[in-house]
Amino acid sequence: MTAIVSPPRSSLALAVADRGSAVLTVAEMVAAEQAIFDTGVSVDALMRRAGEGAGQMIWRIGGTTPTLVLCGPGNNGGDGYVIAEFLRAKGVRVTVAALSEPRTDAARNARARFCGEVVRFDEVEPATQVVDCLFGSGLTRPLDGAVWHRFAELVGQARRSFAIDLPSGADADRAVWLNEPLRFDHVLALGAWKYAHLLEPVASDCGALSLIEIGVDTEAARVRRIARPSIVAPDARSHKYRRGLVAVLVGAMPGAALLAAHAAQGAGAGYVKLIGEGDPPPQLPADIVWQRTDGAGSVAEALQDSRIGTVVVGPGLGRDDQARALLETALGCPHPLIVDADALHLLPGYFASLKGRGAPVLLTPHQGEFDVLAGETGADAINKVARAEALARTLDTFVLYKGADTVIAAPDGRAVIADRRYSWLSVAGTGDVLAGCMAARLAGHAQPFDAMTEAAWLHDRAARIAGPAFSALQLANALPRALETCLER
Ligand SMILES: NC(=O)C1=CN([C@@H]2O[C@H](COP(=O)(O)OP(=O)(O)OC[C@H]3O[C@@H](n4cnc5c(N)ncnc54)[C@H](OP(=O)(O)O)[C@@H]3O)[C@@H](O)[C@H]2O)[C@@H](O)CC1
Ligand SMILES: [K+]
Known part of the structure; x- marks a missing residue:
C-alpha cells in the first residue's frame, strides 16, 4: 500500500481575511x-x-x-x-x-x-x-x-x-x-x-x-456574517500539486461530476481529475484528466494517491449499489472529502464511518438533504444556525446548509451566515459547481471552514457576474472573475 503523506499546500491560500461582522x-x-x-x-x-x-x-x-x-x-x-x-x-x-x-x-x-x-x-x-x-x-x-x-x-x-x-x-x-x-x-x-x-x-x-x-x-x-475572503495568488514556487489536486468520483450521471470538475478549475485547483469506470464520457474536455477504474478495489487504489488534496463524491452519483460502493470507498480514503447531492441521501447508512475518520468531511445539504441527515438532531434548535451547528457537532463534520440564507458550521462551534444569496442561483447544476469550487479551495489550503466560506462567497459572486439566467456551466466559467475580486493586492 502507498504511504500516505499530506499533499503539499498551495500558495493560492487564504490570506488574513476579514472575519466578518458578529451575529x-x-x-x-x-x-x-x-x-x-x-x-x-x-x-x-x-x-x-x-x-x-x-x-x-x-x-x-x-x-x-x-x-x-x-x-x-x-x-x-x-x-x-x-x-x-x-x-x-x-x-x-x-x-x-x-x-x-x-x-x-x-x-x-x-x-x-x-x-x-x-x-x-x-x-x-x-x-x-x-x-x-x-x-x-x-x-x-x-x-x-x-x-x-x-x-x-x-x-x-x-x-x-x-x-x-x-x-x-x-x-x-x-x-x-x-x-x-x-x-x-x-x-x-x-x-x-x-x-x-x-x-x-x-x-x-x-x-x-x-x-x-x-x-x-x-x-x-462565534457566529459571523460572511465577508469577502482574501486569497493569495500562486507564488514562484507554485506547481500543480501545491495549487491542489481535486479528484471527483463519477457515478451514474457524469455531467454533474464534469460540472464540479470545471468549477474546481475555475476556483483555482492546479489539477482536476475524474475517477470513473471504463471509458470517459464523450463530452470530456481535453483539460480534465480521466482516470479509468475497474471496480471498487481499483477506485480505492486510485484514491491512495498521496498528492490528492480533496475528493468529491455525490454529484451525479446515483443511489444504487454502485453509488453505495463508491461512497463507502470515498469514506475509507485518507483525504479530505466533500459529500454532496446523492451521496448525502446515502450517508445515514454510513454515519459510523464518519467517527474517527482522520481527514475532515464536508457536507453540503439543501433543505431536503438536511432533513434526511438530521432526523431529530437539533429538533429543539432555535434557528437555522443552531440546526446546522447541531448536525456538525453530532456527526463531527463541517456543514454547509444551503438556501437563500446559507449557513456554514464547524464542529468546534464556529458558524458563518451567507445571507441574501443571488436568487438566479436557483437553477440545476449550481450545487455541483459549489461542490467543485469548495474542493479547489480545500485542496489549496486544507482549511475546511475557510474553504466552505470562500466557496459560498465565490459562488454567489460568480452568479452576480454571470448576470440573470445563466447555466451551471456559465456559472463555473464566471468563477475566475469572482476569484479575481478576492485576490490580495
Ligand atoms: N440596552 C441598552 O442599553 C440599549 C438598547 N438599545 C435599544 O433598546 C432596544 C431594546 O430595548 P428594550 O429591552 O427596552 O426592548 P424594546 O424592544 O424597546 O421593548 C420592550 C418593551 O416593550 C414591551 N413589549 C414587548 N413586546 C410587546 C408587545 N408585543 N406589545 C406591547 N408591548 C410589548 C415590553 O414590556 P413587557 O410587557 O414585555 O414587560 C417592554 O416594555 C434595542 O433593540 C435597541 O433598539 C439601544 O438604545 C442601545 C442601548
Ligand atoms: K424597531
Missing part, C-alpha cells in the same frame, strides 16, 4: 451592552450613541424628507426620541407617534430631550418617511392586532421606511415574524447583527441592511 443573540447583545456599562458608560449615553448613529444614516439617505418616528415603550422607543431630536435639529419636519409613555429611565430622558411634536399612535396620519422604533430586541409576543394593522398601514403608505435595530414584529433570535410579514426599505442594526437580519424569512423583508457601530466588543463572537 449575536439577544442575550449575547445584552451581555455585550452590559460590558460597555461596566466601563462607566451610562445607558443614556449608549442610547444617544445608537440614536445619533441611526439618525445620521437616516439624514444621509432621506435628507429633509418629512419624517414620522413611531416610538414604543422600551429602549427601542428611546432610540426613536434621540433620532427624532437629531433630525429635528437638522431642520427636518419630524413628528413622533408614541404607542405609550416611555417605561425605562433612558427612554423617559430621551423623550424629555425631544423638543418636537408628540402625538398619539392611534391618531397619527401617514407620512412620506417612517422610522419604526416601536420594538427592538425586547419584543416578547406578537403586536396587538389593531396596533399591528395601523403600523402596517403607516409603513406601507410611506415612500421610505426604516426599522431601527429590528423590524417590529420580528423575533430577533428565531428570525421569524410574530405577526404578518412587513417589508422595510432599510434596517439599521445597532451594535451587531441579530439572526433576524440574516436568516429567512425575516432577512428578505429587511431591505438594505446597515450596521451602526456603538462600541460593542464582538471579538469573541
Whole structure:
C-alpha cells in the first residue's frame, strides 16, 4: 500500500481575511451592552450613541424628507426620541407617534430631550418617511392586532421606511415574524447583527441592511456574517500539486461530476481529475484528466494517491449499489472529502464511518438533504444556525446548509451566515459547481471552514457576474472573475 503523506499546500491560500461582522443573540447583545456599562458608560449615553448613529444614516439617505418616528415603550422607543431630536435639529419636519409613555429611565430622558411634536399612535396620519422604533430586541409576543394593522398601514403608505435595530414584529433570535410579514426599505442594526437580519424569512423583508457601530466588543463572537475572503495568488514556487489536486468520483450521471470538475478549475485547483469506470464520457474536455477504474478495489487504489488534496463524491452519483460502493470507498480514503447531492441521501447508512475518520468531511445539504441527515438532531434548535451547528457537532463534520440564507458550521462551534444569496442561483447544476469550487479551495489550503466560506462567497459572486439566467456551466466559467475580486493586492 502507498504511504500516505499530506499533499503539499498551495500558495493560492487564504490570506488574513476579514472575519466578518458578529451575529449575536439577544442575550449575547445584552451581555455585550452590559460590558460597555461596566466601563462607566451610562445607558443614556449608549442610547444617544445608537440614536445619533441611526439618525445620521437616516439624514444621509432621506435628507429633509418629512419624517414620522413611531416610538414604543422600551429602549427601542428611546432610540426613536434621540433620532427624532437629531433630525429635528437638522431642520427636518419630524413628528413622533408614541404607542405609550416611555417605561425605562433612558427612554423617559430621551423623550424629555425631544423638543418636537408628540402625538398619539392611534391618531397619527401617514407620512412620506417612517422610522419604526416601536420594538427592538425586547419584543416578547406578537403586536396587538389593531396596533399591528395601523403600523402596517403607516409603513406601507410611506415612500421610505426604516426599522431601527429590528423590524417590529420580528423575533430577533428565531428570525421569524410574530405577526404578518412587513417589508422595510432599510434596517439599521445597532451594535451587531441579530439572526433576524440574516436568516429567512425575516432577512428578505429587511431591505438594505446597515450596521451602526456603538462600541460593542464582538471579538469573541462565534457566529459571523460572511465577508469577502482574501486569497493569495500562486507564488514562484507554485506547481500543480501545491495549487491542489481535486479528484471527483463519477457515478451514474457524469455531467454533474464534469460540472464540479470545471468549477474546481475555475476556483483555482492546479489539477482536476475524474475517477470513473471504463471509458470517459464523450463530452470530456481535453483539460480534465480521466482516470479509468475497474471496480471498487481499483477506485480505492486510485484514491491512495498521496498528492490528492480533496475528493468529491455525490454529484451525479446515483443511489444504487454502485453509488453505495463508491461512497463507502470515498469514506475509507485518507483525504479530505466533500459529500454532496446523492451521496448525502446515502450517508445515514454510513454515519459510523464518519467517527474517527482522520481527514475532515464536508457536507453540503439543501433543505431536503438536511432533513434526511438530521432526523431529530437539533429538533429543539432555535434557528437555522443552531440546526446546522447541531448536525456538525453530532456527526463531527463541517456543514454547509444551503438556501437563500446559507449557513456554514464547524464542529468546534464556529458558524458563518451567507445571507441574501443571488436568487438566479436557483437553477440545476449550481450545487455541483459549489461542490467543485469548495474542493479547489480545500485542496489549496486544507482549511475546511475557510474553504466552505470562500466557496459560498465565490459562488454567489460568480452568479452576480454571470448576470440573470445563466447555466451551471456559465456559472463555473464566471468563477475566475469572482476569484479575481478576492485576490490580495
Ligand atoms: N440596552 C441598552 O442599553 C440599549 C438598547 N438599545 C435599544 O433598546 C432596544 C431594546 O430595548 P428594550 O429591552 O427596552 O426592548 P424594546 O424592544 O424597546 O421593548 C420592550 C418593551 O416593550 C414591551 N413589549 C414587548 N413586546 C410587546 C408587545 N408585543 N406589545 C406591547 N408591548 C410589548 C415590553 O414590556 P413587557 O410587557 O414585555 O414587560 C417592554 O416594555 C434595542 O433593540 C435597541 O433598539 C439601544 O438604545 C442601545 C442601548
Ligand atoms: K424597531
